Amino acid sequence: MTSQHANPIWDKIDAHIDENVDYWIEQLARLCAVPSVSATNESIEECADLVATMLREQGFDAEVLPSDGYPVVYAEGGGRSDKTLLFYLHYDVQPADSLELWDSPPFELTERDGKYYARGVSDDKGHIICRLAALAAVKDVLGTLPCNIKFIIEGEEEIGSSNMPAFVEKHKEKLAADACIWEFGGVDYEGRPSQALGMRGICFVELSVQTASIDAHSGLGGSIFPNAAWRLTWALSTLKDQNERILIPGFYDNVQPPSERDLELLAAMPSEAAKLMETFNLDGFLLGITDDLEWKKAAVFEPTCTICGLTSGYQGLGSKTVLPAKASAKIDFRLVPNQTPEEVVSKLRAHLDANGFTDVEMTLHGGGRPAKVDPDDPFVQLTNETAVAVYGKEPSVAPMIGGSGPNYPFIHTLGLPLVAAGVGYPGSQAHAPNENMRLDYFLLGTKHTARVIEQFAKG
């Protein structure tokens, strides 16, 4: 790690960020005022246009590109060195409901006690402003951008980024770069900067069965009509046993176990077991795992088969004697390297058919591959070292996180190392009511981003 010695350039950059904070909070308010909810396709084009305008105001050449889904904002700016740094971000947000749980209007940036509240203020509009503020500071202090900068800011992250792989493939040359700063980052429960180097893939399917055109009275059909809820229950019960082993033949074939280095990083991470137990009021983890490294490993390096929802027949109070004609389940498979959503879909279909469940229909609601970055990549090292300098704390480095995102095309199609740096913190309530960003973490995340830019350009 580099020492935290004084550096006059850094001091100037940090001062610039501090001095211009009011301007950037105004810009953040401007961006949060547009309710760009991708789930309901609200204000999507308006937000893409605003983001392009804001990028142009900062001197970048910006354009709004079509994709197979919502528009993608692309921007670039030339700098002093030949190196190119790419920022991946998204301008869409989660729905604001439940509205009554917000203490201030969700699309009106509001400050209370050092925190700024709005839907998207952390995820991900705070990060868009963080990048712009960092670049403005570096550019003003150095007199020019130190390296080439590219932005790709999409509008479908909150609904699965399903068009990102094809978009990146199509614009491979345009997006060519040497490194990428991802859409998130920030600190953990103890204020340590967090690094995340990989994400699990995902394959989200719906299984549905229809056994009759209409529901029947259970007294009439109970012993002679097929029952959709039973068909679904039996089909689901063949997917995973009570020891959490997924029973789809070949499901684990392509699973690559974590490396020694991955395990070393996991072991070094602070344990959040107690925090999780408390938050969710759990008696323990699955299968009675208590060893710290074991659960950390299971949490991110095991693929999953999660039932996210079940629906059939009568679901109100008390009883209704109905025999359901329809039943369905939402199922989320989280994938680890080198599994693919495509293989899960085909292996699941084959498994259902082989077990006589040809009547169970499958709909794919979204998929993305798992991917991870080499923890010893120089860009990762640079990001960690500058984090120490800014935060005064060693970063917590996760070789993989449990969630998913479109990092695969950036890591594998563009061949980029990819790091996290940003304004998030565990209390940010991303996706929930009262989403917020702490001003102190905004300043730290922006300073950290600025240093990564400045050092990357020099390196």
Next chain:
Amino acid sequence: MTSQHANPIWDKIDAHIDENVDYWIEQLARLCAVPSVSATNESIEECADLVATMLREQGFDAEVLPSDGYPVVYAEGGGRSDKTLLFYLHYDVQPADSLELWDSPPFELTERDGKYYARGVSDDKGHIICRLAALAAVKDVLGTLPCNIKFIIEGEEEIGSSNMPAFVEKHKEKLAADACIWEFGGVDYEGRPSQALGMRGICFVELSVQTASIDAHSGLGGSIFPNAAWRLTWALSTLKDQNERILIPGFYDNVQPPSERDLELLAAMPSEAAKLMETFNLDGFLLGITDDLEWKKAAVFEPTCTICGLTSGYQGLGSKTVLPAKASAKIDFRLVPNQTPEEVVSKLRAHLDANGFTDVEMTLHGGGRPAKVDPDDPFVQLTNETAVAVYGKEPSVAPMIGGSGPNYPFIHTLGLPLVAAGVGYPGSQAHAPNENMRLDYFLLGTKHTARVIEQFAKG
């Protein structure tokens, strides 16, 4: 069977019923105007009071008795012979939703093309009026009631009659009688009078699991948190196999197979297989049963375990990556003689515990025992013979039907033969929007009821 010879008394009774039809339709309108929905406890006391008033208007001593649930209307009237005939009926109705599917207001009796529409017009208010009209005709023609008459008209039939067994036990002496006419009856698809001699019992439970205090993100908890939807799925899958065999130990211990006489009656019944296949758009019956007697037997003499509803997690459109903290299922067991709901509850609990599902909670939403009447009981014979005389067709006699009702305490606690006779027909849409009663079947059902009363008193 008796011959359909002319009988001057019967002719007068029939004429009385025809001549007074407008009065009775007015009374039906008066009764249907009270929205006595037991599920929502709407207008229950008002309706009980109105029924008592209407009984008093017909010369009966009526009282509204408390029960452990909603009030029960009891009435009696003394007659010429020592014999006592008991009428079991109910004044409550199903909810009227979905309101937009009704062609006229559900609580405003409306005539269209020989049919009267209203919620409860067939189930069961049309039957209350049918009994009153029949008794008035017999009384007016004979000058007095020919035998003692008792009424028990409850307000919880549509929500399971859970208080009826205790009520009957408590009022055993008051309710003492020689025979009972049940709350329903009418004709089948071919206009033949239908006789139903037995009903399956029921045990309706809800199984629920809670694995955490709040839902988790599936990316966070998928491989380390317990999942309520999986726990429920696994628990359910241990209850019944894909061959429809219920796997709860001891579940079949008390099952009494149908008698030779039962099978003879089933064989003589018209087959409704084609009608059912068409109505529900089925490819076939469960287990590929095609033999007519086999499916008729399975439909009513097999106990069932029907999942009536499943609910957990996200059930909207598309995907939501949530790990559900709660999941529940509604399950309806239909029971055959001599199973009891009590034994199902205790055997199910023991089975869940033995299979490690101590976390699955069980709530009993209602239960009732199965019961059936001897098909060769003289009162059954009388009812069938008078049906031939009124309808001009041989009755279709079901030794057992698939549905359930509180017949057990009447058959076993009071020791009564119990028959069906009434105003229903397959198009009556009981429980559905546009519930209706055909005027011609009201007249036939009332004439049939009157003859049963008149003949029973003489016999």
